[in-house]
Amino acid sequence: MTGWLTWKESILNTPNHAAMSEDIMKFDEDDAVKFIRGTLPNSVNERYSDDEILYVIDTIWDWYEKNGYLSLDAEVTDDELLDEDKLVAYVKKEIKNDNEMMMDPEDVGLIVKGELQYEESIDNSF
Numbered sequence: 001m002t003g004w005l006t007w008k009e010s011i012l013n014t015p016n017h018a019a020m021s022e023d024i025m026k027f028d029e030d031d032a033v034k035f036i037r038g039t040l041p042n043s044v045n046e047r048y049s050d051d052e053i054l055y056v057i058d059t060i061w062d063w064y065e066k067n068g069y070l071s072l073d074a075e076v077t078d079d080e081l082l083d084e085d086k087l088v089a090y091v092k093k094e095i096k097n098d099n100e101m102m103m104d105p106e107d108v109g110l111i112v113k114g115e116l117q118y119e120e121s122i123d124n125s126f
Helices: 007-012 029-039 042-047 050-066 084-097 105-124
Strands: none
Touching: 029 050, 029 105, 042 105, 050 084, 050 105, 084 105
């Protein structure tokens, strides 16, 4: 897959990357893929490469950016908590619009849930 930056690369290419939250920088894509694979049924794991799972991760972080979750001054209130259904719908739509990416919509939901569990695990470990 070429032509797209990972979420981490896009953050590092911004002028204020040094001020980015430490929580975001704890995120490790390789660890995330391993963690996500551990949450998926074997049949789903066998269908997708690491690059395809990374594409889902990058799409999630694209949604975060578009919805202000990566803003340095963002303070999320109870009313603004992550809407998992909207996130999953966004990721499914983006994958459907990508002519090179073929993923079962149910699998996309499982991968998104695994990624969210990974985020929670790194939040709880520090």
